[in-house]
Amino acid sequence: MSGPGGPGLPVGARGPGGLSGLAATRALAALALVRAARGKALWIALALALLPVIVVSVRVGLDHDRADVWRAAFELSLLTLPIVPAILIGPSLADELEDRTSAYLWSRALPRWSIVVGKLVGLAPVAAVCLTVGLATSWLVAGGPGAVAVADAWRGLGALAAAGVAASAVVAAIATLVPRHAVATAVVWLLFVDAPVGALPIALQHGSIGFGARAVAGFGPDAVTGALTLVAVTALAVALAVRRIARME
């Protein structure tokens, strides 16, 4: 076969130009999703997200108050929050940098920010879904609508999903800063810095994902403040990751 580009080259394969940021984001999101679906990380994340169900089942078996069980389920889900996004998003970005497959992306006609945003668009919803599947299962085990009102359950699920997205953004930022130890650093940050800060009765707690999640779920003082916290953390982390990757060589 032959074409204008030479033997074996595609005829007219060249597009009109580089990929727009949006198109690149979409393509990278799809690529990240396919890779995650074929790896083990997705299943490990889902299994971890379901761990609280075991504790909830035990507490239900011991006939604890169902409202308390629901609160406990939410708190336990917050404990899995540092791990689920870390094992989904961390390797996706960090391995790219460590294994040097980033060379394939760097040399393409796409804006660099789309690499971070594309992976987040592809994988942050997966992390959020894993977390909410865990909490929704706990809710059902705890007694479903008979134990906790559907509206409250939705609120909790929404809060956890939003917290999952924020945690994913933090993991992305950490992965661009310390790709070699991305997962461990992200887990340590979220578990031993973010979570304790969120529990402190000081103004600093407003920068914590845990605080934001509790507030949105109705376990904190002000849902709006909680939502703003989650949005601010997400935006800050994405901005940091994008800035870092734009300068990376």
Added chain:
Amino acid sequence: MTAVRAERLSKWYGHVLGVSDVTWTLPGGVVGLLGPNGAGKSTLMKLMAGLLRPSRGAIEVLGGDPFADPWVRRRIGYSPEHESTYDELTARELVTALAHLAGVPRAQAPAAAVRALEAMGMSEAMDRKVRGFSKGMRQRTKLAATLAHDPDLLVLDEPLTGVDPVARIDIIERLKGLAAAGKTVLVSSHVLYEIEALTEDIVVIYRGQVLAEGNIYEIRRLIDRHPHRIRVECDRPREVAAAVAGADHVARLVMERRAVIVETRDPDRCYDDLAAAIVERGVELRAMTSPDNNLGAVFEYLTGGRGGGGGEA
């Protein structure tokens, strides 16, 4: 238009020098970038492909800045030296994704990928996952990904490393075909004989500086005075060693656990003899590489022992 123009180009990694004060133009055609490991070949290629930003000086590729301008990168096909790819994907999926990310419209990317894979002799294996590929198949897949978006400039970093002799010949022929069709192709290697099979035009780089450019034969004469080492990694290295031990061009044989290193004064004949021995005995070849120590010695000789900065991989 000049394909590449470097003006007092330098790149440091901290205190380590990658490329030093290089002023050089690549007008077009097929050019071999020759130098031992750590000479700065990969750094120069990464600068061309827009992966790195110059520390000092400037590089212009196809009339633009490859680091800052995605439209320039759209016209470049870069194949990195390392083997890492997205192993979870099939070759078809990988090349399709990378073609689309290089700017090929989504609807056309699958067909472009298939054509590029076919052009690289991967028709049979394109639906297999990259994870199970041999080095040669990985190189072909990488080259297909480099070609699928129909670039004007191909920057190929050590595309023949680790490839078996048969695949090497095949890939060289395919690269020649691209060049004949008007592409500008820059191929790096630390093995002179690989480059020689591809082109007569070479650029010699050593310790981050362009030492010489021009015809390969002058350089070859110098290199042939030095023994050349070929490392054959296979299941029966002793049989391979025995097969070539009597040849007059073989200066020394060094046995390793699963490999033999052949030191020769006539690499062309040695490669032929080794290929014949491997094929005749049905030896399972894992890799055939050329350690570059001798080439490094030749470059030291060429530079008269004058030192440059540090090197990089």
